[in-house]
Amino acid sequence: MSDVTTGQLIRRALVESPALASGLRLTLVMAMAGQAITIVTPIVFQQILDDEILNPNGIDLGDVLTRASVAVFALIAGIIIGRAALLRLVRSSSIGLSDLRTMTFDHLLRQSVLHVQAERRGNLVSRVTSDVTTLQEFMEWGGVSLVVASSQVLLATSVMFYYQWRLALISLVGVFLYLFLMRWFQRILRKNYDRVRIEVGRSLGVLSESISAIPVVRAYGVEAETQGKVAEALEDRFQREFRTNWFGNSLFSSAEIFAGTLTAAVVIAGVLIGAAEGMTAGELIAFFFLTNLLIEPLQIVVETLEFSQSAASGLRRVIEVLDSEIEIQDPEEPQDLPPDGLSVTFEDVRFAYDTGGDVLQDVSVKIENGSRVAVVGETGSGKTTFAKLLVRLLDPSDGVIRVGGVPLDNVPLEQLRSRVAFVPQEGFLFDDTIANNVRYGRPGATDAEVFTAFHELDLGDWLAGLPEGLETQVGERGGALSAGERQLVALVRAWIGSPDLLVLDEATSAVDPSLDVALRHAMERLTRGRTSVTIAHRLATAENAGKVLVFDSGRLVEQGRHRDLLAAGGVYADLFADWSAGTKSV
């Protein structure tokens, strides 16, 4: 992907988000036309100087006024056209980029990386925030300046050639040298900026770590060490930033000397050439202004080019997202699930992430319709992966999973999600009301239905204890509720969708005994009468299950009833002994 050119990236972006380029040609023509007007001033100046002020026959004030009026009208027309062009550019880029952002978001949301590599989430958020913002800024500031500045350069050069081609050629050569010089400076500076970025990142890392660690720092009395560490990192950063700042200043101000040289060259060459070729004083003076008109936009062009590089890498990252494959796809030839109860079979299922070894292997199991199954095993034994495969959050590397006899990847996703519910370990809640969080389980459920759902799971008392009942705001990530309460809401959310197959990942964290009773009771109600698979962290769940599946190091090592497994004295018996050790009080 890295060898894709910027041009290809842009074409790709235009395919994804055609609004970006809508009417672009007309916009460019209008922008140039608007900009052409800036050339009016030096021309009028030259003409009035040559034809009137330096005219030995004296000044015709009426004529001066006429010419000036024409110039002012041209200026106003230029403003109107130029503004219209910029507005068009602003509109099309904003609309196009908003489309691109939403599209990227949607694509990311459908990928497995978000729940497989949780640590990358923060990084991925920047695809739809800072990366798109870079593009936006480039389009608004950079893109506009680029259009305006380059048309100004083009027009100034044309007028120069019209006045005196040899002098124009000197200016043009000078301009190219200047551009070249600036680009060269930038390349030198970029290396320095990279080093600055590293120091900035390091110092911020140390600083934010120290602030987050204030309780630890206090508890261990290491204030002085912490301050010293931060001060050192900040000093390193200052040294690096200041040196780069000084270096950049020196490089860029040498450009001023270059601009001075160019003006001096125009004066000397202009007088020499002008005297020989009959150039007027007004024309040469117009040249001074034109040179000025030329240098200023060049600085903008150079800055924009730098800008465009960060925009291009932002675009590259966005396109990479859009190009990456969505692992879980809707089937091409969909098959419906049978109307009532669902059984599950795994046939020689193996699973491995692209990056590593097998997480699960040789898993074959049959779960009867209506049965209650508990899955146990140590952390990392593969039991959570088993659950994710079962609800098709992941696809197996080998083997077939059938639900209700239908291969899982043939079931339309929408149907699968409405018939099979998965309640993850952490009951994730959105920053919204309780009712709206439950509605994620069944869109369009009325308040009465949500209310009934709580009562059906015997959670009416809990709900009544909340300050605003169903309308209680749960806060960011459900922070206003305890972990156990979030789990309760997540259970209601599963219940209201009335699934035929339920996959539950029990929470590990300790909860209040009273809440614990409510939770267990709700789970009991939820699993009754339907096929359920529970990843068990507590003894009772395994004990009450019709069947226990025991995972160890990615393999299904034992299965059967609690009593039989215990008697067999294998992996399960060991796990059980460990559990018991922690729960006995006498």
Add this chain to the structure above:
Amino acid sequence: MNSAELTPWSVLRDGVRLIARFVRGHPFAFAIAVTGAAVYAGAIIASSLVIGWVTDTVVIPVLDAGESYSGLLLPAGLLILGVAVVKAVGIITRRTGAGYLQLRTRQDLRNELLDHQLSLKMSWFDKQSIGDLLAVADADVDQGTGVLGPLPYASGVVLLLFGSFAMIVAIDPWIGLGATIGLAVVIAVDIRGSWITYRMWEAVQVARGRVSSVAHESFDGALTVKSLGREGYVSERFGKESDELRDRLIQVNSTWTTYQTVIRAMPQAISIALIVVGAVRIEAGLLSAGDLVTVAYLLALLAFPVQLIGFVLWDLAGSQAGWQRIAAIFGARDFIDYGDLHASPDAGAAGISSAAVGFTYDGSATVFEGLSLDLDPGVTLAVVGPTASGKSTLCLLLARLWDPATGEIHLDGRDVSLFAGSELPREVSYVAQDAFLFDDTVAGNITLGSDFSEEEIKEAATLAGADEFVDDLPQGYETMLGERGTTLSGGQRQRIALARALIRKPRLLILDDATSAVDPSVEAVILRSLKSAALPSTIVVVAYRPASIRLADEVVYVDEKRIVAHGTHPELLASTPGYARLVQAYEEDARRIEQEAS
């Protein structure tokens, strides 16, 4: 400050005060920067004078009057070049001085912020969102000092403007008057436009924040969203926020574009007007063509800097917004009061005595009233109670991370609040449930920069049940942990944090649910070895698991804001029904299953 009261003038007034505060820190750098700016302004004026002079003495005589060019041509070229060199030197001086001022001020502020936060009470820290504190130290410091970058340039532009007007007026009062009025209008339009777009820009930032928080929330909840099949809904929700941002952006950019177009065109319109006035004055013999060129050239050079005045207003307003959040932290005066007691870390296990301790959270909700706890040296105490009963608060009070509202807590007969800064931790180690690991090696995380030998590190780690897995890490005790290092499981992290406390051989060791993520059997082993180890410690441990409670010499049962009972485990089982219920809730499962199995 209420943002509705903001006006361009209040921004200007408060901005000057803010700048004055920063400049006081590094006056010399500021003086250098302003000197550079003055040189730069002088060079611009000089360059227009030179162009006028060249027009009158070389260009017109040679090209218009047909005289052969005098020996002045080369000096004219050198003069132009010389002015450019002076201008370049001015720019370097100005920007370097300004860079120093800005970068040093940022460095100072970040150091001061950390120092200040370290001296505030935990009760203050606890009310803050860590994310906000980090944003203040990072983005707000940058934003708050943002105005220092363009400041010297802006003061240069002001000098330039005054200098230019003086010169234009000296050349011709009527043209001077026209130019003054013209540029004043440009500046007024510029300030107005900047102000309006600044206010709109704030709305854009709000919309941008919403887009970002919806993205964060959706990605964090991706597993839930997918398992419910609600991707479409969530995308639609994001799309709405994205479109809101789009509309705000279109609005602000349309306004900005309009102002910019007008501001760019106005100096040109003024130039054209001045040519007409100039022609009249030349006709009257009151002005030379060279003077007119000087004036026009100067106006052309001013066009760009004048556009930047509006940006300074942006920077001023933005800096104040950032500064307000910094000032809010400096404004917190909730400092910890330290005494002058020194620690005696080698005096063996310390006893605890406390009387009539009361604690209120945030001055309102009472957590404790009249709490008394006495503990003999060397005892292991389990703190048991339902969620939110105050177990953690008790631990934090004992470690003096929080201060009681009433009463006193004594460690070995000394009031914990009378210790000097950093002294109490030499006697007391506190381990929280949430194990914070630094971006450092395993060894560094255990020593926290203090002097300990390798054997001591290994010994502490062994006692904490960490030695075995640390040895299996790629570089053993030198393995980097934290953000850029190896990721450990929750239980492993907690064991490292425990070793950090044990290596200090504290006289009082407080474990606030510090082994919650460790497997039950491992936890039992750790607690058992803590008891039998030759630690000079009194141990206070918040415990859930019956097996852990059983290991303690004594138990306090905390409920409803007080210590309900204090005694041995069997005593409390017999005397306190609430305690028995709580402990047995966990036990019931096990017992029933065992019975069935046998």
